[in-house]
Amino acid sequence: MVRTNTPYIPQSQRLRRRAANRITLVVMIAFLLIGLLSFLAIRTVARDDLERSHVENLQSISQEIDTKLNQTYDDIQFLATNNTIRTFASAVQATERNSAAIESAQTALAQTFATALVRNPEEYLAIRFVDLNGDVWSEVRLENGTPHVSLNAEVSAQTNDAAFLQGIQTPLNTTTTGELRFLTYAGSDELVEPLTPFIRFMAPTSTDTDSMTTAGMVQIDVSLAQVLNILAADPTVAGVEGRRVVLIDDQSTLIADTSLTNANILRRIANGFGVSLESQLPDVARVISTSNDGIRANVIEGVMVSSLPIALNGTDGTPWSLLLMDNAGSAFDSATLNGILALLGSILLGGIVGVVLQSVLRDTMRPLDQTSMLAMQIADSAVDPVQQASVDFTESETEDEITLAIENLRRQVQSLSQTLDMRTEHYRHNLEIAARISRETATLxxxxxxxxxxxxxxxxxxxxxxxxxxxxxxxxxxxxxxxxxxxxxxxxxxxxxxxxxxxxxxxxxxxxxxxxxxxxxxxxxxxxxxxxxxxxxxxxxxxxxxxxxxxxxxxxxxxxxxxxxxxxxxxxxxxxxxxxxxxxxxxxxxxxxxTEARVEQIDRLNQQFIRSAWEKTLETGEIGESYYYDLMQVERGIPEDTGKGLRIPLTIRGVVIGELEANAGVDRKLSEGDEAFMRAVADRIGLAIENARLLG
Known part of the structure; x- marks a missing residue:
């Protein structure tokens, strides 16, 4: 059996490698996070730009359409409040109609209608006056660019027209619009070809004698061609691939769609079975039905949708809406690609930095074990000379590490010293406050x-x-x-x-x-x-x-x-x-x-004792009750006529035992000095009498 010797790796070296690997891993994770954040930021910026452009384009189209429609609102209100129309309404409403007056007023009315019609030949198809009974009295149509005036009354022509019945009930100075209609030949229900869609604008009018009561209605049939042309010719629609603009009425029926042929849509509406938004885009229809003010850049089933109401209302007051739709996936494709490139670049850069960092850490952390041993010895203040000698330091490798270790120890000592100084100062401050409180209260x-x-x-x-x-x-x-x-x-x-x-x-x-x-x-x-x-x-x-x-x-x-x-x-x-x-x-x-209570009690006892002793002394007759001195001799008793004089009480420890009276005669009064002298004498006499009583 062959045994191979595995080289021994010191513990400090293994720790260095582990630390280097962890630092490298942290760096690579940081670059990965930077790449992910860059990817998300690019996607977010692209989405924000698309949403802003989306909403701005829709608002631009909507404003252009509303400008056209608002002109019609202004024109019909001008006609409804025009004196010529109100004069004709008065002639029609008169109890006893004057044919000549009606004819004259009708001629002026037709001329006013014709002027308004000629001024807007591309927008207005017809202008008429209808009385309260639904009778059309005067109508001016535009045929081949020339106004055609019809002054023959059409009795009950709009008696059963729902839009008329609703509009005639609205207050004066308001305008209503009806449903989408199509132009027909005069006196017939046959549609004019090609189809000419229009919207009927209606405004109630009054007589020239009563401006508060409705007397009839002015109607303008406005061609929808101008609105459809705006949608088709808008550069923000034609220049973006996959972009779609849809116009729907108050019933969510498609009126125009840039992705479809408008002629087919209008033909189906004319035949009574229009295309609903729900049949084309059910998810979009569901979201729009819950918002009266439109939606802003909502992504629905991969489609970014924005909608805005325009200045057209149905018979129930629900506005028509304009929809702008983009394919969100294709719009984000370029942003996604840029984000992926940023992510990959960040990962690659992180790998390169990690490799370089491994090499740098390997060289800079080699003397870590010697430096750590020295730092521990310095911190413990117990450097063993034998151990210190056994460590092979080189100046180039360990000088910086030793300096750092000593600096860290110095900072630690400095931090502890600062903490101690702060606590000492705080304690001294509190003692000063306590001493100040003691000084200020010591005088109270x-x-x-x-x-x-x-x-x-x-x-x-x-x-x-x-x-x-x-x-x-x-x-x-x-x-x-x-x-x-x-x-x-x-x-x-x-x-x-x-x-x-x-x-x-x-x-x-x-x-x-x-x-x-x-x-x-x-x-x-x-x-x-x-x-x-x-x-x-x-x-x-x-x-x-x-x-x-x-x-x-x-x-x-x-x-x-x-x-x-x-x-x-x-x-x-x-x-x-x-x-x-x-x-x-x-x-x-x-x-x-x-103490004060005891002193007061002793005083009361002394007063009681003195009062009792003097009562006994007076009863025994040891001391006379009264004496008088006439500057010649002292005698007992009271002279018969002393006159009014100064009386000073004789007191002993707060007990009055008698009084001293002095009289200066009829021609002289005693002064304040005399009174002070008398009081001093009275005090002496009181002590003398008390001593005499005690010694007697």
């Missing part, structure tokens, strides 16, 4: 003003939208809201908002555990025990910090934000410092209130 002594100011500064400086303080009641059952920020806070205070200690809420947990609670996403059920409050419905994050005095939690500082994940764990201690300051301020305020 009213506890309500102090806490309200602190809450305002927390919201304004840190960008939070709400902050509030809860205090635990004396029974330690509920945490009651005592201070709250903004208008929302006033509403909560008015509601006497409170939460049970230990309840499933942020405040309940903080007051029960004496530990900060942070809920960074109130919309998540797993984020924490957030209690929804409709007054603060936009809260997305909430943090509560305990107010602790000694080992007792007296309340909680609650901070809320409209932004989720805004509270960081390393910032909790900063806000806890603020909470501790608030707790100390609240406790000091409570102690001050208690």
């Amino acid at each position: 002594h009213d506890i309500s003003i102090l806490i309200d100011r602190t809450l305002d500064l927390i919201c304004d400086s840190f960008g939070f939208y709400h902050a509030q303080v809860f205090l635990v009641d004396d029974a330690s059952v509920n945490a009651v809201l005592r201070y709250s920020h903004g208008s929302a806070g006033q509403r909560l205070l008015a509601q006497e908002h409170k939460l049970a200690v230990g309840s499933a809420s942020v405040i309940g947990q903080v007051t029960a555990t004496s530990e900060p609670v942070v809920v960074n996403d109130t919309s998540s059920a797993t984020s924490g025990p957030h209690h929804f409050n409709p007054v603060l419905a936009t809260t997305r994050a909430e943090m509560a910090l305990p107010l602790i005095i000694g080992r007792r939690t007296i309340g909680a500082l609650d901070i809320q934000s409209e932004t989720a994940n805004v509270f960081r764990e390393d910032e909790v201690q900063i806000f806890q410092l603020l909470a501790d300051q608030l707790a100390i301020a609240i406790q000091n305020a409570r102690l001050l209130i208690e």
Whole structure:
């Protein structure tokens, strides 16, 4: 048995090959995608160009036809409102007809009709006046280019004509059109050969004395030849292979088709069995029947179809339509070919780039294993001298890789340093804000003003939208809201908002555990025990910090934000410092209130004691009730006539025990200085009397 030795391929070399193959595959896939996108882009651009050209060509044909038809609409309205026609209508409608008046008016009417007919010899076949009973009074026909006037009345000629009956009911100043008709010989139903198709335009008219009431109708028979000639001669139709233009009436019957012989189509219509669109193009007929405003470049069974209504309506008001059709497959053939060429070119270019890339990667990635080992040693900061010596580096192969590895390490260290600096700066900024809040509130002594100011500064400086303080009641059952920020806070205070200690809420947990609670996403059920409050419905994050005095939690500082994940764990201690300051301020305020209450109670007891002692002293007679001094000697009692003087009460610790009265005489009044002196003397006398009582 012969054994062959398979050459050993190092792991690093296999990794290099795998990486090169994957990169090459990615490049080839990218070129394939570029080719596919180019193919689709070429097809899309070709389709957009065809659709735009398709619609523009149809609009051009439709506008040319409508221009011809609109001229007829203008002419018939001119005739219907012409004074000559209205004068004739008045003569016909007169109760007592005057033959001479009718004849004169009829002659003028015929002349007006003849003028309009001669002006449009290729479009107009006949113009007539019909009264309300369907009697044709005057008619002018164009025979061999010469107007032929018929002034003999044809009684009941259109009495049973459906188009006439419908048109005579329409309002004045409106025009209706009837179905497709064919020219016949005068006084006969025999068709004129070759067939002459026409459309009858009808407009009601009034008398010259009553412009609001219909008195008859003006009719113009308009040849359809001009419309058919436009379709046949349009260069956008004749110059495109496979293009087809079809004209259909309100019943979807083919009137003209550039792919068929119009004479055959018209002959079948004249014989009473016209060709329907559904029999020729059933799918197109179905789509068009669902759209009153036409369709734009729809591809139906491989045919691109556009349709537009023209200025002709059937008896039921449905417009005639013009259809333009192209073979979508043949139109896209050249675009498809160009797209395929672009796709193949992109694939070929991708293959060439892949081969070149394989060669380049093979040369540039050869020293990857040595470079990787060195980079790992540098990153671990533990380069083994023995291993380093065992790696055979060449300067030309490894210099760039080593530089890149060191640069990556430097960037990583720099990135970590920048991150640390940013966090340090953010922490310092928060500490400065906390210190500023402490400085601004340190000068406040009213506890309500102090806490309200602190809450305002927390919201304004840190960008939070709400902050509030809860205090635990004396029974330690509920945490009651005592201070709250903004208008929302006033509403909560008015509601006497409170939460049970230990309840499933942020405040309940903080007051029960004496530990900060942070809920960074109130919309998540797993984020924490957030209690929804409709007054603060936009809260997305909430943090509560305990107010602790000694080992007792007296309340909680609650901070809320409209932004989720805004509270960081390393910032909790900063806000806890603020909470501790608030707790100390609240406790000091409570102690001050208690001290003031005790002092007030002691004062009341002292006053009661002094009042009782003096009552006993006066009862024993140890001190006289009154004394007076007349600048010569002091005596007990009150002089009989002291006059009106100044009286100053004698008080001891708020208790009035007597009064000091001074009188300056009739001719002199005591001044304000005298009064101040008297008050000082009264204070001294009060102390002296109290000391005498105590020592006696």
